[in-house]
Amino acid sequence: MRQVYMDYSATTPVKKEVLDAMLPYFTESFGNPSSIYTRGLESKEAINAARAKVAELINANPAEVFFSAGGTESDNWAVFGVADAMKDKGNHIITTKIEHHAMLHSCEFLEKRGFEVTYLGIGPDGRVSLEELEAAITDKTILISVMMVNNEIGTVQPIKEIGEIAKKHGITFHTDAVQALGNVEIDVKDMNIDLMSMSSHKIYGPKGIGGMYIRRGVKISNYLHGGAQENKRRAGTENLPGIVGFGKAAELAKANYEEHVKHCSTLRNYLIEEVLAKIPDTYVNGTMDYRHPGNANITFEYIEGEAMLLMLDSMGISVSTGSACSSTSLVPSHVLTALGIPVEKIHGTLRFTVGDFTTKEDIDYVVESLVKIVTTLRGISSVNEKKGW
Numbered sequence: 001m002r003q004v005y006m007d008y009s010a011t012t013p014v015k016k017e018v019l020d021a022m023l024p025y026f027t028e029s030f031g032n033p034s035s036i037y038t039r040g041l042e043s044k045e046a047i048n049a050a051r052a053k054v055a056e057l058i059n060a061n062p063a064e065v066f067f068s069a070g071g072t073e074s075d076n077w078a079v080f081g082v083a084d085a086m087k088d089k090g091n092h093i094i095t096t097k098i099e100h101h102a103m104l105h106s107c108e109f110l111e112k113r114g115f116e117v118t119y120l121g122i123g124p125d126g127r128v129s130l131e132e133l134e135a136a137i138t139d140k141t142i143l144i145s146v147m148m149v150n151n152e153i154g155t156v157q158p159i160k161e162i163g164e165i166a167k168k169h170g171i172t173f174h175t176d177a178v179q180a181l182g183n184v185e186i187d188v189k190d191m192n193i194d195l196m197s198m199s200s201h202k203i204y205g206p207k208g209i210g211g212m213y214i215r216r217g218v219k220i221s222n223y224l225h226g227g228a229q230e231n232k233r234r235a236g237t238e239n240l241p242g243i244v245g246f247g248k249a250a251e252l253a254k255a256n257y258e259e260h261v262k263h264c265s266t267l268r269n270y271l272i273e274e275v276l277a278k279i280p281d282t283y284v285n286g287t288m289d290y291r292h293p294g295n296a297n298i299t300f301e302y303i304e305g306e307a308m309l310l311m312l313d314s315m316g317i318s319v320s321t322g323s324a325c326s327s328t329s330l331v332p333s334h335v336l337t338a339l340g341i342p343v344e345k346i347h348g349t350l351r352f353t354v355g356d357f358t359t360k361e362d363i364d365y366v367v368e369s370l371v372k373i374v375t376t377l378r379g380i381s382s383v384n385e386k387k388g389w
């Protein structure tokens with residue numbers, strides 16, 4: 001059976017070049033980067049070469065890039081690190097209702113410990129309002145955190161403008177750029193970003209490794225305590241093969257950027273056109289104007305998304321539903337809820353995300369399968385009489 005992976009925003013396969021770059025660091029080149037003999041120094045050099053590649057992708061100084069265990073750790077680090085370092089100034093954080101759970105649950109943790117958090121809503125296009133953001137600022141605000149690209153609906157936020165507002169008010173600005181990395185242009189200097197979370201496994205690198213950009217001079221406490229690794233900012237023996245892999249993935253993301261964006265957006269647009277033309281009562285959530293090149297978030301009215309997902313899976317196709325990321329959870333997505341979509345329509349929503357290995361034939365197979373599944377499910381649905389199918 002044909003296998004089609006259309007969930008690149010959940011994770012990506014490791015590219016062959018990335019794996020090849022990593023392999024020696026499991027075996028011959030295994031030295032501890034903290035050791036001061038040659039074998040150790042070589043490992044340290046490999047880490048700093050990877051750091052330079054990640055820095056280049058985001059226009060940072062390499063000394064401002066720190067490796068972590070991924071997007072989740074970096075989001076936690078940003079929230080807890082700034083909350084601790086700035087506690088004498090205030091206890092107020094501004095974020096949005098559509099952040100990843102790594103951010104939302106970290107903020108909720110702090111709320112239980114006396115912090116106040118403002119969760120900004122989004123407009124019908126899926127973007128935050130700059131006026132609302134500025135109006136939420138108080139003299140106790142210590143952190144503004146707004147994700148660059150949303151993982152469910154793919155909308156891109158006005159990060160540069162938010163950075164300017166934060167700068168004007170002297171507030172630290174963090175952005176979760178896990179979905180943005182390699183998919184939209186990132187220039188941390190031009191965008192006035194103070195802190196930025198990154199992850200390797202969303203850009204064809206290995207899992208369990210990511211990074212944090214910390215602009216020089218930004219006050220942030222450490223999150224992990226221990227040895228002097230990462231310039232005394234992040235303790236723990238470095239994930240050497242992971243870091244090398246992330247560096248290679250970042251290098252490829254920069255080299256292939258234009259081709260990648262064109263490839264993904266062309267196929268994504270074709271998928272949307274085909275679905276909307278061939279299946280009635282379907283629509284796309286979130287603006288098409290500011291969007292992740294590979295993201296199509298589509299509502300199929302009068303359908304149970306979970307049933308669709310399982311039928312697609314039985315046809316070899318992997319996609320996500322509008323239920324909160326876990327396949328076992330029926331809690332409707334907080335992002336689609338913030339977008340104002342009613343619960344029954346959220347349950348009929350699927351997220352398709354294409355990537356570098358997606359082909360036009362994959363799209364044709366998915367559309368063909370969707371047509372069959374929707375016909376079957378709507379045929380047995382109780383609303384079919386009302387709709388006259």
Ligand SMILES: *Cc1c(COP(=O)(O)O)cnc(C)c1O
Pocket residue numbers: 009010069070071072073075100102147149150151176178179198199200201202208209210
């Ligand atoms: C995947 C993801 C994360 C989590 O990153 P991990 O490296 O898997 O911990 C955080 N934020 C966003 C927007 C993501 O898509």
